[in-house]
Amino acid sequence: MKTAEIMQRLAAKHPGEAEYLQAVEEVLNSIEEVYNQHPEFEKAQIIERMVEPDRIFTFRVTWVDDKGQVQTNLGYRVQFNSAIGPYKGGLRFHKAVTPSMLKFLGFEQTFKNALTTLPMGGGKGGSDFDPVGKSDAEIMRFCQAFMLELWRCIGPDQDIPAGDVGVGGREIGFLNGMYQKLSRQYHTGVLTGKGMTLGGSVLRPEATGFGALYFTQHVLHTAGKDIKGCRVALSGFGNVAWGAAIKATQLGAKVVAISGPDGVCEIKDGITQEMIDYMLVMRASNRNKVQDMADKFPAQAQFTAGKKAWSVKCDIALPCAFQNELSEDDAKELVKNGTWCCCEVSNMGCQPGAIHYFQSQKGFLFAPGKAVNAGGVATSGLEMTQNAEHISWDEKEVDERLHTIMRSIHEQCVTYGKQADGTIDYVKGANIAGFMKVATAMLEQGII
Numbered sequence: 001m002k003t004a005e006i007m008q009r010l011a012a013k014h015p016g017e018a019e020y021l022q023a024v025e026e027v028l029n030s031i032e033e034v035y036n037q038h039p040e041f042e043k044a045q046i047i048e049r050m051v052e053p054d055r056i057f058t059f060r061v062t063w064v065d066d067k068g069q070v071q072t073n074l075g076y077r078v079q080f081n082s083a084i085g086p087y088k089g090g091l092r093f094h095k096a097v098t099p100s101m102l103k104f105l106g107f108e109q110t111f112k113n114a115l116t117t118l119p120m121g122g123g124k125g126g127s128d129f130d131p132v133g134k135s136d137a138e139i140m141r142f143c144q145a146f147m148l149e150l151w152r153c154i155g156p157d158q159d160i161p162a163g164d165v166g167v168g169g170r171e172i173g174f175l176n177g178m179y180q181k182l183s184r185q186y187h188t189g190v191l192t193g194k195g196m197t198l199g200g201s202v203l204r205p206e207a208t209g210f211g212a213l214y215f216t217q218h219v220l221h222t223a224g225k226d227i228k229g230c231r232v233a234l235s236g237f238g239n240v241a242w243g244a245a246i247k248a249t250q251l252g253a254k255v256v257a258i259s260g261p262d263g264v265c266e267i268k269d270g271i272t273q274e275m276i277d278y279m280l281v282m283r284a285s286n287r288n289k290v291q292d293m294a295d296k297f298p299a300q301a302q303f304t305a306g307k308k309a310w311s312v313k314c315d316i317a318l319p320c321a322f323q324n325e326l327s328e329d330d331a332k333e334l335v336k337n338g339t340w341c342c343c344e345v346s347n348m349g350c351q352p353g354a355i356h357y358f359q360s361q362k363g364f365l366f367a368p369g370k371a372v373n374a375g376g377v378a379t380s381g382l383e384m385t386q387n388a389e390h391i392s393w394d395e396k397e398v399d400e401r402l403h404t405i406m407r408s409i410h411e412q413c414v415t416y417g418k419q420a421d422g423t424i425d426y427v428k429g430a431n432i433a434g435f436m437k438v439a440t441a442m443l444e445q446g447i448i
């Protein structure tokens with residue numbers, strides 16, 4: 001296989017699907033060499049089959065806003081790959097959602113889920129519904145209308161959605177209620193990220209951020225460094241940034257920045273527990289403004305409009321918000337300011353130019369989203385296990401399992417990403433490890 005040829009064909013077939021093509025190209029660049037050592041992959045056309053989703057459902061979602069006006073959005077579920085288990089992946093509600101975005105996320109999810117060690121295939125879904133400025137009642141009505149279509153596509157052994165950007169515990173609760181009403185199935189295992197009263201798992205809300213910090217610790221230890229005392233800049237202030245802020249602080253690091261679409265809050269002395277708790281209030285308000293933190297804590301947080309978290313001096317940069325949120329120019333600014341590590345917590349948070357720049361800097365530590373943020377979906381997998389067994393584990397049990405999984409993901413990256421000079425290429429490691437598992441499963445299932 002030749003990456004350039006495959007990309008040319010895909011770009012012609014899917015014009016304008018920039019994020020999807022970007023995600024595929026990154027994986028193909030990493031695996032080309034390994035792939036070409038396995039003629040059986042080529043014979044079974046593994047790559048040609050793996051880059052296309054199994055199927056995509058597209059549906060209209062119509063609902064009534066608080067003013068009584070009828071609103072129409074588009075809803076999607078991309079069932080990407082089921083070779084190693086039922087489709088699993090989140091739902092994203094964001095005004096910029098397109099099929100391309102959900103295809104990139106579903107493709108990434110397939111490899112990420114393979115890395116978790118759990119039997120989950122890859123999927124993703126969502127809508128171009130914009131939660132910003134919506135009331136609780138509007139969110140509820142939208143979720144109910146969305147589920148009127150989605151429920152026929154999903155099931156506990158078929159496809160298990162969860163949250164993503166714009167979808168948290170509140171939304172999952174509304175979605176779950178409508179699913180049960182429509183299907184008359186009262187099992188708990190069709191959505192993950194549920195609240196504790198609905199069969200959710202302890203630590204699921206924190207899991208993406210916690211897992212990311214456990215992974216970051218492994219990256220640092222392997223390079224002979226310690227997170228204690230490090231300054232950490234986070235982007236976003238949603239669920240993922242919240243979990244990352246808690247764990248980074250617990251591990252002795254200082255979170256010196258959070259950000260939003262409106263700008264950045266610099267927190268010179270490090271984020272406090274009170275401020276971390278306030279992130280939840282900010283998320284629930286649907287205002288989507290990080291300035292609210294500076295307004296609430298004017299002595300600790302300094303807001304600058306229009307700036308990103310990457311303008312703040314830090315040791316470790318953790319993108320926790322959206323794809324392509326860290327550009328090559330941002331990467332240069334970070335390195336100039338002394339940053340020596342970037343672990344992507346958001347999916348595809350760094351633009352290709354940023355990754356290349358980081359990797360060109362001797363000693364710079366970079367790890368990709370599909371390894372760093374896999375603790376979220378892994379804990380969804382643990383939620384599925386608890387639901388299937390009709391039991392619930394305590395925090396210690398879930399945290400230990402999350403630790404074990406993140407350690408295993410790191411080991412897989414080392415196995416497949418170790419370079420001749422002893423350093424680890426985490427991008428290559430994660431992509432090859434995930435690919436090998438999915439490709440092998442596809443081979444074993446025959447041509448289907």
Ligand code: 2IT
Binds near residue numbers: 091165192374377380
């Ligand atoms: O990107 C992700 O891994 C998620 N949004 C979580 C997916 C899940 O099924 O928990």
